[in-house]
Amino acid sequence: MTTAFCLVSALFAAGCSKNEPLRIGYVGTLTGRHADLGTAGRDGAIFAVEDINRRGGIKGRPVELVIRDDRDDPETAKGAVRKLAREGVAAIVGPMTSTMAVAAVPVVNDSHVVMVGPTITSNDLSGKDDNFLRVYPTSHATARHLAHHARRRGIGKIAVLYDLSNRAHTEGWYRHFREEFEREGGRVVAALPFDSSRPVGFLALARQALAARPDGVFLLSGGLDAAMLCQQLRKLGVALPVIATEWSATDELILHGGSAVEGITYYQYYDRSDGSPRFAEFREAFSRRFGTPPEFGAVYAYDATQVVLQGLAAAASPSKLKEAILARGRFSGIQGEFTIDRFGDADRKPILMTVTEDGFKKME
Structure with a gap:
């Protein structure tokens, strides 16, 4: 059992101060050519954490988000995950691109920390019983x-x-x-x-x-x-x-x-034109908070963070987080339900979209 894992377990124990923050990590590309996706994901994770804290946190404890930039570099991504594990995070949301995830997953598996990927599609990570889960289909x-x-x-x-x-x-x-x-x-x-x-x-x-x-x-x-x-x-x-x-x-x-x-x-799997009350409320609140409407990366990072938070609320300890998530299996996302199977792979219904002079539009 690693030192980081022991630390997280200790923090989760009943003897901890009720005010001790519960820390989760976020890893994404915040600088460089693909920073638009990583920044959107960061904002989605922040929004989810702020939402849970307004509701009283998890088991009376506030949640703290620890953010790391992978700089779109596999070695930096590995280092970020190692550092988060050493710091005792209960779980990690991210990365946002498949190449960073493929690099980071072996490190996650060695650290015993669960990672939930918001926008990872690589089939190289599917069908495996490991510590990587996702909310986006392959x-x-x-x-x-x-x-x-x-x-x-x-x-x-x-x-x-x-x-x-x-x-x-x-x-x-x-x-x-x-x-x-x-x-x-x-x-x-x-x-x-x-x-x-x-x-x-x-x-x-x-x-x-x-x-x-x-x-x-x-x-x-x-x-x-x-x-x-x-x-x-x-x-x-x-x-x-x-x-x-x-x-x-x-x-x-x-x-x-x-x-x-x-x-x-x-x-x-993201419908910008979604007129449902739930998404309309989310979009309005997100826009007020960040000054811009949510992109797909923000929506999926919000969903991924919610999966982590709901799992931690149900789990007796961080060592049971993966089991708690997989036992639930079905989740209510910002834009409808999605499932996570026993290998941590997700399923959603796709939407055909096009680009028009007015922006992104649903075709069917």
Whole structure:
């Protein structure tokens, strides 16, 4: 049993001061090219912690969120998790990208701290009985939906551009999409990797993609890079249907892409146009707190933090947190119910979205 685990167990014990804060960690990319997602996740986690503290905390104890920046670097992510474990956090929310999660999960397993990922899709982490749980489905199921959608749009030949800076997300996504797309009779005519952590020639990439004469383009990247690629496609005077993943669907996409990103379609599990009373209340309160509406990363981080908090409220001690979460299995998220199976993998119903001049819109 590690020192950190003993510390957490001790803090949870009945002999602890009722006012002793219960600490949970958050790890996400707060600096660098993908900071939009990490910052959104941080705000969602903060909002959940502030909400539980307004309600009296957990078993009469306030909750403290300890925030760490992984800097979009695997070694930094590992170090952040180790430090949080040494500091005795009861659980960790994060990371926000699959590459950071793949790096961090072995450290989490060694530390005996439960980690709940808000937006992790990598299939490399699925079907495993370990200390990593998630509130977001794997890429395999979503890739199947997107491949079918691409064929329905009349795309027979497609060029795929994917960012290796988040390799654990993009390579698995591309592999599953290609399998389903080809099963439907389509063909990948160009597969072009790039690394956004280094200088990228977006115009050259766009030219390479178009040289293969595709019927459509599939972008596996963050919002900023997807915007840059669409801008270059527009400069080359080509109007092809573009599909993407939810990773691209941040405000950075619209801010930097403008009219060039209009018409992009993608599947996600977050509905910005949700008119339900619960989400309307959440959106209004979140906007007042942070000065901006919640992006999908904030919603999923809020859900992930709630899973941790509800598990800690039900568990007799941190050593039983994972069992408490899995025993419950079904959770009520900000936008409907989702389930977590015995391996910690989540299931939700996907939504087809598009980008219009008014922003992100639901298609079906």
